[in-house]
Amino acid sequence: MPREPNSQSTGAGALLAILRDGQARTRAELAQLTGLARSTVSQRLDALMSHRWVVPTEDFISSGGRPAAAFAFNERVRVVLAADLGATHARLAVTDLGMTVLAERAAELPIDRGPEPTLEWLVTAFREMLAEIGRDLTQVCGVGVGLPGPVEHASGRPVNPPIMPGWDGFPVPEWLGARIGAPVLVDNDVNIMALGEHWTARPEVDHLIFIKIGTGIGCGIISGRRLHRGAQGAAGDVGHIRVPSSEALCRCGNVGCLEAVAGGAAMAAALRAAGVDARGSRDVVALMRAGDTRAARLIRQAGREIGGVMASIVNFFNPSVIVIGGDIAEAGEQVLAGVREAIYSRSLPLATQHLSIRASDLGDRAGIIGAAVMVVEHVLAPDTIDRALTG
Amino acid sequence: MPREPNSQSTGAGALLAILRDGQARTRAELAQLTGLARSTVSQRLDALMSHRWVVPTEDFISSGGRPAAAFAFNERVRVVLAADLGATHARLAVTDLGMTVLAERAAELPIDRGPEPTLEWLVTAFREMLAEIGRDLTQVCGVGVGLPGPVEHASGRPVNPPIMPGWDGFPVPEWLGARIGAPVLVDNDVNIMALGEHWTARPEVDHLIFIKIGTGIGCGIISGRRLHRGAQGAAGDVGHIRVPSSEALCRCGNVGCLEAVAGGAAMAAALRAAGVDARGSRDVVALMRAGDTRAARLIRQAGREIGGVMASIVNFFNPSVIVIGGDIAEAGEQVLAGVREAIYSRSLPLATQHLSIRASDLGDRAGIIGAAVMVVEHVLAPDTIDRALTG
Incomplete structure (x- = not known):
């Protein structure tokens, strides 16, 4: 036998989705926004309030006539x-x-x-x-x-x-x-960072790329406000894109990968080969901050190499925002300048005219x-x- | 005053979406699939039938009990x-x-x-x-x-x-x-070709790239079963991605664009410079078919260059299908072999293990x-x- 749904609550989720912007609304406003009868709105609000997803606000909203009760999403309920x-x-x-x-x-x-x-x-x-x-x-x-x-x-x-x-x-x-x-949801770190950055940049941003430059290099991709994971969940693996004029051996076994020239591990290894004590990406940034010109040069070069790869991706994907995070992003303009320079000089004007390229605002919290x-x-x-x- | 919707029809669109797979279904089956009461299903079917979006089929479906009327999407109504x-x-x-x-x-x-x-x-x-x-x-x-x-x-x-x-x-x-x-909807040619190829490859394919190799080179992108147009509608402009070791001048004013070495116009120009009469991409393919080794060499090289660019895009986007169309795709394996070779040798195994790279089945009709x-x-x-x- 087909289950008889509770007709009071069908569509309550859609009502809650409207209230998630944080604005309190009256029954009349919700009826107008949804095209539903006011009695239906009341039934759905009752269902949402019975689970405390929605609460009446203390304020009453007056719109000409007598003040009416307003309802708001209860962010604190869970x-x-x-x-x-x-x-x-x-x-x-x-x-x-x-x-x-x-x-x-x-x-x-x-x-x-x-x-x-x-x-x-x-x-x-x-x-x-x-x-x-x-x-x-x-x-x-x-x-x-x-x-x-x-x-x-x-x-x-x-x-x-x-x-x-x-x-x-x-x-x-x-x-x-x-x-x-x-319920427990699990994903890889760059995907959740992309979600965090997109949440912060919402609601205008439909297409965003978050690139993490740490030990390795990877990115998380938002297409049409949704995470693009790809067919095997392997999307965003830009660290192993081949860059021209490099024969550096990568930990993946190939030569010339972006990560093998612009990743934190590769830069630390290059510094060690020059006799500098650098164990990982954090040390590379710390050395740069302490005035080490070799570290600074490596980081700037990394920015240009990453920008060269991203220039192709900008032509392909046309994002509105590129956010750069990870340990090496802590180097700020030293790495960003090269990324920007390469993208602006090699991507098409239409794709870059409104493109924002910036360091993560959320940092460690993305x-x-x-x-x-x-x-x-x-x-x-x-x-x-x-x-x-x-x- | 909020509009009182016709409660008979709310949600009828969702019912129609189920029937669009072409399978006829009884009221009981639709009730089971949607969780709706059978009386609600009947009301919604009546609304759809009044506009002839749905028609009763001539067959009756028996599932143990007495045969029941079945209903089907009416593809011919418009x-x-x-x-x-x-x-x-x-x-x-x-x-x-x-x-x-x-x-x-x-x-x-x-x-x-x-x-x-x-x-x-x-x-x-x-x-x-x-x-x-x-x-x-x-x-x-x-x-x-x-x-x-x-x-x-x-x-x-x-x-x-x-x-x-x-x-x-x-x-x-x-x-x-x-x-x-x-109503009239307009889009660029590669986007509609990608939609046509995705329709043909549905329902399993979530992420597809259609690449058109004609006079120029461009692609249409399906992400999560939807067209990805990008922030300025400029997504898919792969013809102007820079390829290594080329200084060829492109019609866009830059040097080293993919299109300037692998596009039909560029190949025709190269043949003309060698004294061969070739006005456009169709002539290049015709010459190859007639046994011209210079045309064949150019087409194979174009395949490798396009494959090199697509290898990066495969790492970034992880599509399940790449479809190749446009005039130059008529060259078949001569161009596909190079594309495949470059992608398989330079993309990550996880991204290529189930990747299908094929010529368009729809050809001119995509x-x-x-x-x-x-x-x-x-x-x-x-x-x-x-x-x-x-x-």
Whole structure:
């Protein structure tokens, strides 16, 4: 037998989607925006209020006639747990449904300890953070996790991650879900950073590229306001695009990859070969800041090489924003100038005339904001809300 | 006062979207698929049938109990007018809502005659084609037009098209709409070709790149089953991506553009410089077929250059299908081999393991099929249907 849906709530998710912009609205305004009868709007608001997704605001809105009650999205009704795990560092946050960070923590956490110790630590840290702000696990609507390697998004499992021994195929969503009691979404770190940057740049930006220049180089792609993961989830792997006039050997086994000339690991190796003590991308930036001209020259050259590759991508993809993040982005204009110079001189004028190329505003926080966005977009999708209200 | 919608029809568009796969279904099946009450399904089917979008099929479907009436999408209820205008040729079609071609015509039609003579001809030809199949303008639900130059999709107006004198800013939708009495959608030729190829490859293919190798080189991009036009509608302009080790002057004023070494015009020019009579891309392919080794060498080299550029794009975009079309694609394996070789040797294994690289199956018809798809997706969008039924 077909299930008889609760007709009061069908479409309530669409109403909530309107209110997510943070503006309070009266029943009459919502009726006008949706074309629904005011009685239908009232029924749907009642369903949303019964779950506290929507609350009446204290203010009344007057539009000529007598003041009318207004209703607003209740960003605080649930919390999101967000984790951005890097090779050696972790950053965690508890956010509300408006991506406001309620609690935050950063820690050294080597990912190569393997999944169970890492995720045990994560669960403990999240519990402590929730307690700090007087919340508990029952209020968690979802968990978002970014990992420093390829992830099959549908299953949330890492796929042959090069720097994550023991993680290949590990069922992160099931493992965490069983302990936290909420849906868990997992993606790779550049994808969640792109989501975080796009959230911050919304609503005007439809097409955005986030490029992370760290040990390696990769990017996250927003097409039509949605993450473009590609056919095998491999989109954005720009670190292994071949650059002209380079025969540098890459860790992938090929020669001439962008990463092998412009990645932090490659630059650190070049400095070590010149007798300078540099272990990784952070050291390269620190040396540049300390006035080391070799480090500065490498970083500027990296900017030009990255810009050369991005110039082709701008012609192909025509983004409105390119955001540059990762450790090397901390070098600021030293790296940005080269990127901009190469893109403006080699991309078509139509594609660059309104193109913004900038360093990340979110910095270290792009990942946790994006992990929260990934969860909230899933939990507040109109279909999910409708199901939650009828279920 | 908010408008009271016709509650019988709200959501009818979603029902129609299900039936568009061509399969007939009973009320019970539709109720099960949508979760709607069977009485609601009946009301929505009645609304769709009153406009003949859906018709009862002659067959009855038995599923254990007594046979039940089945309902099917009525692809023939309206027709679409589709035009693919090139620099010198035009191809026109009348299709049904399932993209079946009911009438077709190809003609010499120099686009540089300007918009009014060209579009006058179009209107006359469409009227004749409709008469041939016993239809008329009242049955036309929309017109789709592909043009050989940049088009601002929202307004349907050409924007500084280099080979279309007199067309800059011409209001194609308004001009044609006034004469045909139906909505008109306009896009550039590679975008509609990508839509046509994606329609043919559906439903499995989410991410597809169509690359047209003709006089110039450009591509149409499907991301997440939708056309990716980019921020200024300039996406896909791969003809002006710089290739290494070329200093060839391009018609855009830069040096080293892909088009300046691998485009049909560039190859014809190279042959002329060697004393061979070749006016354009078609001549280059004809010479190759006639056994001219210089033409064959140029085409194979073009394939490798195009493959080199596409290898970077594969790493960035991770498509599941690359389709190659345009005059030079008629050279078949002579050009495809080089494209494949460069992509497989330079892109990452994960991105190429399931990648299909093939010549267009639709050939000359990709544009008209895509123009029809563009119209049908607009006309049959659930929101549009719901509005049409309540309006």
